[in-house]
Amino acid sequence: MIMRAFQLFALLVLFGVGGAFAQTETATRVDFAAWEKIAARAEASVKSDAVSDAAFETLRQELVVWRGLFGVTKDSNAERIATLKQQISALGPIPEDPASESAEIIARRAELSEQMNEIETPVVRSTEAYSQAGGLINEIDQVLRDRQTNALFERSKLPINPFLWATAIGELGQSIWSIGSDTQQTLTSDTATAKTNQNWPQIAMLLVVFLLLVLGGRNWAIRLADRIYAMTFRGSRTLGFVVSLAQVLLPYLGFLALVKAVDVAGVIGVHGQVLVDVFPTAALCVLVSLWLGKRIFTSSDGHAIFEVSAEQSRKGRIAIAVFGSVFAIRVLIAAIVDADKFSVDIANTLYLPLTLISAFCLWRLSKILRVHVRLNSEEGEQQRPLNRILSVLGRAGGIIALVSPILAVLGYSNAAEAIVYPSLLTLGLLAFISLVQRLVDDIYALITGKSGRAEQGLLPVIIHFVIVIISLPVLALIWGARVDSLTELWTSFQNGFALGDTRISPTIFLTLIVVFLFGYFITRLIQGTLRMSVLPKTKIDSGGQNAIISGLGYLGIFASVIFAVSSAGIDLSSLAIVAGALSVGIGFGLQNIVSNFVSGIILLIERPVAEGDWIEVGQYMGIVRSISVRSSRIETFDKTEVIVPNSDLISGTVVNWTRNSLMGRVTVPVGVAYGTDTRKVEKLLIEIAADHPMVLVDPPIRVFLQNFGADSVNFDLKALIRDVYYVAIVKSDLNHEIIKRFAEEDIAIPFPQRDLWLRNPEDLAAALSNQKTGPKE
Numbered sequence: 001m002i003m004r005a006f007q008l009f010a011l012l013v014l015f016g017v018g019g020a021f022a023q024t025e026t027a028t029r030v031d032f033a034a035w036e037k038i039a040a041r042a043e044a045s046v047k048s049d050a051v052s053d054a055a056f057e058t059l060r061q062e063l064v065v066w067r068g069l070f071g072v073t074k075d076s077n078a079e080r081i082a083t084l085k086q087q088i089s090a091l092g093p094i095p096e097d098p099a100s101e102s103a104e105i106i107a108r109r110a111e112l113s114e115q116m117n118e119i120e121t122p123v124v125r126s127t128e129a130y131s132q133a134g135g136l137i138n139e140i141d142q143v144l145r146d147r148q149t150n151a152l153f154e155r156s157k158l159p160i161n162p163f164l165w166a167t168a169i170g171e172l173g174q175s176i177w178s179i180g181s182d183t184q185q186t187l188t189s190d191t192a193t194a195k196t197n198q199n200w201p202q203i204a205m206l207l208v209v210f211l212l213l214v215l216g217g218r219n220w221a222i223r224l225a226d227r228i229y230a231m232t233f234r235g236s237r238t239l240g241f242v243v244s245l246a247q248v249l250l251p252y253l254g255f256l257a258l259v260k261a262v263d264v265a266g267v268i269g270v271h272g273q274v275l276v277d278v279f280p281t282a283a284l285c286v287l288v289s290l291w292l293g294k295r296i297f298t299s300s301d302g303h304a305i306f307e308v309s310a311e312q313s314r315k316g317r318i319a320i321a322v323f324g325s326v327f328a329i330r331v332l333i334a335a336i337v338d339a340d341k342f343s344v345d346i347a348n349t350l351y352l353p354l355t356l357i358s359a360f361c362l363w364r365l366s367k368i369l370r371v372h373v374r375l376n377s378e379e380g381e382q383q384r385p386l387n388r389i390l391s392v393l394g395r396a397g398g399i400i401a402l403v404s405p406i407l408a409v410l411g412y413s414n415a416a417e418a419i420v421y422p423s424l425l426t427l428g429l430l431a432f433i434s435l436v437q438r439l440v441d442d443i444y445a446l447i448t449g450k451s452g453r454a455e456q457g458l459l460p461v462i463i464h465f466v467i468v469i470i471s472l473p474v475l476a477l478i479w480g481a482r483v484d485s486l487t488e489l490w491t492s493f494q495n496g497f498a499l500g501d502t503r504i505s506p507t508i509f510l511t512l513i514v515v516f517l518f519g520y521f522i523t524r525l526i527q528g529t530l531r532m533s534v535l536p537k538t539k540i541d542s543g544g545q546n547a548i549i550s551g552l553g554y555l556g557i558f559a560s561v562i563f564a565v566s567s568a569g570i571d572l573s574s575l576a577i578v579a580g581a582l583s584v585g586i587g588f589g590l591q592n593i594v595s596n597f598v599s600g601i602i603l604l605i606e607r608p609v610a611e612g613d614w615i616e617v618g619q620y621m622g623i624v625r626s627i628s629v630r631s632s633r634i635e636t637f638d639k640t641e642v643i644v645p646n647s648d649l650i651s652g653t654v655v656n657w658t659r660n661s662l663m664g665r666v667t668v669p670v671g672v673a674y675g676t677d678t679r680k681v682e683k684l685l686i687e688i689a690a691d692h693p694m695v696l697v698d699p700p701i702r703v704f705l706q707n708f709g710a711d712s713v714n715f716d717l718k719a720l721i722r723d724v725y726y727v728a729i730v731k732s733d734l735n736h737e738i739i740k741r742f743a744e745e746d747i748a749i750p751f752p753q754r755d756l757w758l759r760n761p762e763d764l765a766a767a768l769s770n771q772k773t774g775p776k777e
Contacts, residue, residue, distance in 0.1 A: 030073055030122065035066055035129055042136045046143060053144060060140045060484060067133035073126035077119050084116045141485060148480065152418055155411040159349040168349040175271070175336050182269030195266040206261035213254030218287075221246035222294075238442045241435070244295065248287045255283040274339040275332060282328035289324020289428075293317035296431050305434050306372045316368045323361040323424050326354050330421075348413035355408045358420050359401045365427060366397030393430075397423055418480060425478045433471055437464045512568040519560025527553055546611055546627070551601075592647070596630045599646035603627055609649055609656060614724065616655035617644055657724050663696070664724025668734050671712030673748040678705060681715060684745060688737045689719045694730050696720045712750045 042059055045051045051059075091109050095101050157164060196203065221243060228240040259276055262268055268276055296305045297313035306316065330351065337347045373391045400423050408416035437460075444460045473486050494506060527549050535545040609615055613624045615634070622636035632649060634642045657664060672681050682703045689701045701719040708714070721730050742749060 030069060030126060030129075032125060032129070038062060038066060039129075039132060039136065042140070046136070046139045053147065056140050056144055057484070060137060063133050063137050063140070064487075067130060067137065070126045070130035070133060074123055074130050077123065081116070081119055081123070084112055084119070088112050088116070137488065141482075141488065144482065145485075148482075152415045153412070154344075154414060156348045156413060157345045158409070158411050159345075159352040159413065160409055161349075164345060164349045168346045171340070171342060171346055172333070172336065172350060175340050179269070179271040179275065182271045183267060186269045186272075187267050191266065195264075199264045203261045203265050206257045206264070210254045210258040210261065213250045213257065217250030217254060218247050218290075221250055235442075235446045238439065238446055241439050241442070244291065247291045247294075248284070251287050252280065252284055255280050271339070274335050278331050278335045282331045285328040285331065286321075286324045289320045289327075292428060292431060293320035295435055296320070305431060305438075306368060308368060308372050308375065312368050312371055315364055319361040319364040319368075320428075323358055326357050326361070327421070327424075330354050348408075348411070351413055351417065352408055355413065355416050355420060356405050358424060359404045359408075359416075362397050362404075362420055362424050362427075363401035365424070366394045366401060369394035369397065393427070397427070422479045426475065429471060429475060429478065433467060436467055440464065440467070508568045512564045515567045516560050516564035519563055520557065523553060523556025523560065526556065547605070547607055550627075551605075554601075592645075593630065596646045599650040600628065600630060600632075602650055603632070603646055608659070609654065613659060614657040616657070617648060617652060620644070662723045662725070663720055664727055665718060665720050666695075666727050666730050666734070668717040668731055668738070669706075670715045670717060670738060671709060671749060672715070672742075673750040674713060676713065676747055678713065678715075680745070681747065684741055684747075685715065685717045685738070688734060688741055689717060691737070692730060692733060694721045694723065694726055696722060711752050 042063060045056065045059055088109060091105055091112075094109075098106070225240050225244040225247070228236055228243055259280055262276060293316065297308070297316045306313070308316070333350055333354075336342075337350070342350075369390050373387045373394065376387060400419050404416040404420040407413075407419075440463045441460050444463075473481075476486060477483070530552070531545070531549055535548065538545075540548070603609060609624055609627070609632070611624050611627060615621070615624055617634070620634060620636060620642045622634040622642065624632060625635050625641070626633045627646075631643050631645050634644055636642060670681075670685065672678075682705075685703045686701050689695050690697055695701065696719070699720060701717070704716045704718065706714045706716050717734065721727060739749070
């Protein structure tokens with residue numbers, strides 16, 4: 001399982017490089033006779049049950065190579081074929097009467113048609129073979145998946161049978177004794193002695209490296225990482241994490257040196273070489289489990305992933321270390337079982353104790369997960385999403401830890417191992433992802449200079465998401481997915497999907513995004529240049545400048561989209577009918593948005609309203625702060641913002657107080673008592689207004705006697721002021737001055753007065769008198 005991830009990575013790299021190289025090669029002639037033999041053999045193998053999985057894997061690899069060749073060939077000469085079609089089309093349609101066409105045109109059409117057939121024949125055959133190869137690959141994958149599924153439900157003899165235990169231990173001991181005997185025989189051979197004598201300096205150096213790195217390397221790395229974590233300089237946590245990786249790397253290099261020394265000495269026989277080949281993998285399992293347990297449950301930087309008690313942390317570290325050791329033993333035993341071809345019953349008997357121990361480790365870790373969730377969840381509050389996920393994992397792990405031993409004891413060893421080992425490896429993968437995400441946060445904080453963890457930043461969140469996406473293939477491999485299935489999925493992803501007559505692939509999509517972003521960047525660059533350098537030097541007002549910049553932005557984005565689609569080679573003509581039908585439905589649903597969009601364009605062109613204008617629309621009055629493509633933003637004098645749809649500004653009634661100039665009229669109503677000299681009032685009001693610095697004397701100030709009210713004679717003082725934004729202040733100043741001057745001139749400003757007339761006052765007086773003296777007896 002561990003090596004599958006490395007195989008997947010290597011295959012993806014080879015596919016990418018091989019695909020890029022193949023596309024640069026000129027299409028060569030394909031040996032279709034050889035392909036037909038391969039295809040026939042593949043069809044016969046799929047129908048046969050005697051073909052082994054290894055043979056199917058080999059055959060599948062051959063089919064993948066052929067499919068890649070056909071994929072290049074079927075897309076070759078596309079430009080030449082298009083040119084020939086245009087040439088034939090230029091000759092015009094074949095007339096009903098061939099005699100009416102000149103011999104030269106007939107000959108030319110025949111020549112071009114012959115060239116077309118010669119070029120299209122291998123393309124058509126390659127296209128058909130490409131589909132056939134893909135179908136055969138899918139059939140082989142289906143056969144392998146069926147076999148893998150059937151193997152899960154295969155039942156062997158009960159592994160708890162004592163007779164099986166005696167036989168299993170005997171066969172395992174015989175294999176180990178055979179390895180020892182083979183090694184002893186190799187050691188005493190003249191060839192091994194001569195090889196050792198010849199290479200003893202290299203062997204000695206490798207053994208010294210092994211002793212230094214294995215015996216001291218991990219301890220050195222632990223002490224150095226702890227010292228770095230204890231420091232408080234910037235980036236200490238990031239450096240400490242990187243140094244902690246040496247706890248795995250240094251001992252692993254030491255074990256590789258040991259394996260190399262054994263290989264150079266030539267002291268291991270054929271049987272022993274099986275264990276030597278898998279020994280580094282087994283050692284890596286143990287080293288990774290020790291490192292992971294320390295990083296998860298005890299962290300020198302004070303930020304462990306699982307915040308539980310010291311006792312729970314100790315149990316967690318032990319459980320992870322025990323599972324790592326068990327998995328290493330499982331790798332070694334599996335190598336012996338495969339090499340010596342043990343029976344299924346014997347193999348399952350040997351695997352039983354390992355499965356039981358692994359199930360116990362899973363149960364212990366699941367319990368710690370639940371404890372962690374309980375300690376980090378406040379009572380009465382809803383759990384956070386991460387805690388809910390951990391809670392589900394803890395419960396699922398506990399169930400698997402109970403079910404897998406039962407399946408193993410009943411003989412369903414494959415099913416038991418298929419759930420218990422992947423469950424533990426999944427927990428390890430999730431823990432490793434958490435550590436990497438924390439490292440990303442630390443690096444982000446180190447670069448940006450922000451203290452603490454940068455969990456709230458957008459860039460770390462995006463990187464976290466990318467890390468999770470990258471880990472999905474590894475998770476699929478852990479749960480039994482085949483590398484070939486993942487590479488097939490990757491191939492399908494590279495081929496893309498069909499949209500009409502156009503195929504959308506990652507390359508086309510990337511081209512589309514890059515070209516659009518380039519056009520968008522150029523548009524913003526031109527907008528910035530106009531805004532900062534060009535337009536300020538013109539006589540265009542600010543509203544016109546904003547209209548030009550906004551219009552250029554919309555035009556640039558539209559042109560970027562068109563150019564990006566053309567550059568990516570996407571032909572949407574086949575979708576014209578569908579797009580037309582959708583546009584009708586979308587038009588009804590989005591007619592208000594479209595109306596606002598068109599209104600926004602009209603506002604930018606005609607500019608009846610510009611940014612900075614004082615307008616009154618409906619019940620709102622304020623300053624226009626921005627005009628976008630859908631709506632406009634108005635700031636009222638109460639400092640509240642109102643979003644007004646652009647259609648209201650076009651179709652509704654809008655009062656623009658500052659459209660042509662800042663001048664505005666102020667109207668002050670004044671009432672005086674009856675009997676006052678009206679001409680004197682008129683003259684006095686004009687003098688008061690003329691004395692105000694904001695009031696203009698041209699056009700002249702006017703005073704109108706409006707009407708005779710119930711309590712006063714009503715006048716209106718009307719004057720133009722320099723800045724309409726000060727209308728409220730000017731009106732207030734004029735009112736203050738009117739009160740002052742009217743008082744000086746002894747002019748009364750009346751207020752409503754009412755006279756109350758009572759009917760039969762004597763009856764009212766008698767009633768009041770009776771109320772004071774009381775009722776008569």
